[in-house]
Amino acid sequence: MSALHDYFLLFMGAVxxxxxxxTRFLGLCIFFGVSKSLxxxxxxxxxxxxxxxxxxxxxxxxxxxxxxxxxxDFLRTIVFVIVIASFVQLLEIVVKRFLPNLYxxxxxxxxxxxxxxxxxxxxxxxxxxNFNFMKSLVNAIGSGVGFSLALILMASVREKMEYANIxxxxxxxxxxxxxxxxxxxxxxxxxxxxxx
Amino acid sequence: MDLWKxxxxxxxxxNPILRLALSLCPALAxxxxxxxxxxxxxxxxxxITANNVMVSLTRNWVNPKVRVPIFIISIATIVTxxxxxxxAFYPHLFKALGIYLSLVVVFAIILARAEVFASKNxxxxxxxxxxxxxxxxxxxxxxxxxxxxxxxxxxxxGAPLFGVWYHPPMVLVLAPGGFLVIxxxxxxxxxxxxxxxxxxxxxxxxxxxxxxxx
Numbered sequence: 001m002s003a004l005h006d007y008f009l010l011f012m013g014a015v016x017x018x019x020x021x022x023t024r025f026l027g028l029c030i031f032f033g034v035s036k037s038l039x040x041x042x043x044x045x046x047x048x049x050x051x052x053x054x055x056x057x058x059x060x061x062x063x064x065x066x067x068x069x070x071x072x073d074f075l076r077t078i079v080f081v082i083v084i085a086s087f088v089q090l091l092e093i094v095v096k097r098f099l100p101n102l103y104x105x106x107x108x109x110x111x112x113x114x115x116x117x118x119x120x121x122x123x124x125x126x127x128x129x130n131f132n133f134m135k136s137l138v139n140a141i142g143s144g145v146g147f148s149l150a151l152i153l154m155a156s157v158r159e160k161m162e163y164a165n166i167x168x169x170x171x172x173x174x175x176x177x178x179x180x181x182x183x184x185x186x187x188x189x190x191x192x193x194x195x196x
Numbered sequence: 197m198d199l200w201k202x203x204x205x206x207x208x209x210x211n212p213i214l215r216l217a218l219s220l221c222p223a224l225a226x227x228x229x230x231x232x233x234x235x236x237x238x239x240x241x242x243x244i245t246a247n248n249v250m251v252s253l254t255r256n257w258v259n260p261k262v263r264v265p266i267f268i269i270s271i272a273t274i275v276t277x278x279x280x281x282x283x284a285f286y287p288h289l290f291k292a293l294g295i296y297l298s299l300v301v302v303f304a305i306i307l308a309r310a311e312v313f314a315s316k317n318x319x320x321x322x323x324x325x326x327x328x329x330x331x332x333x334x335x336x337x338x339x340x341x342x343x344x345x346x347x348x349x350x351x352x353x354g355a356p357l358f359g360v361w362y363h364p365p366m367v368l369v370l371a372p373g374g375f376l377v378i379x380x381x382x383x384x385x386x387x388x389x390x391x392x393x394x395x396x397x398x399x400x401x402x403x404x405x406x407x408x409x410x
Contacts, residue, residue, distance in 0.1 A: 169386035177379030
């Protein structure tokens, strides 16, 4: 019961309270780059969730069975980045070969994921916090879902912004940042909801 | 192309944060104080310059098909060196930057400079290209950090600036403030650029003796 309780809190924490995009600023390049339309942001969110959950399993295994027993913690960054980048490349090849329809929707987003802050950041945080296997997985899925949530919210606002009369200097990137600030302000309201 | 041009391009015209909107994670995450912003900026400047030199040195031996993994390994190695040095000599700064220092590995700007510039140019131009991009990055970081620290906590580099009457708006130091400050800076830069463009157009119109027909 209490373990389940912990996992639930961890998951909700990663999705809403400590949303990785809006309160910890990971994955912003994609957040600003892809959030122009709702459709592409949904596909991107799916790509992120699946890549992150699998790569967090792999990096947990490597960290737990190889790096820690041999005292190679300082190589963590190098090893993780190589593992994740090559895994994404492999996934791209497999999807391209066996699921060409999915590849048409997904392919370009998979490439974007390969070297991205959030995909590397979450496994690093998992390793730093010494999460066990289940916790790493729950944290990875939660942060992926949180990322998708932020991306979809942002895309819905930006689609409406197309028709709004925005002051000229703030059109484009500037206005997008300010909208993101407003979203972050809203998410700030959740802070403190999970007792430490 | 002369070196000054290569160097100065990164500072304003192609400023990594404010113009290209690359490498935004640290620009928001560690700019709540000037000190953190400066440390991050200098670390990135070192990494990008060293990596440009490395890539440029090895550009004739690396097979183009595997160049991106090679770039990533080179960047990751340099970042690890920076991490170890900071941890050994400035542990409090290392702690303040936390995970964002490791994330320098996946900064789009570093990979982009390696791919676009250093893999095609000689060592000296690559060095200056990296240095310029690093300077632009550091300048933007310090600018954002300065605005956030001065307005958000009423201090600069930890020294209090205003009297007790100043009640700083906490929001600027918290997460949303980062987004808002960068949005405003980009807006101001656009206004400035607009003025500049108009002025140069007017100057050309005045100086050209031949008026356009019709």
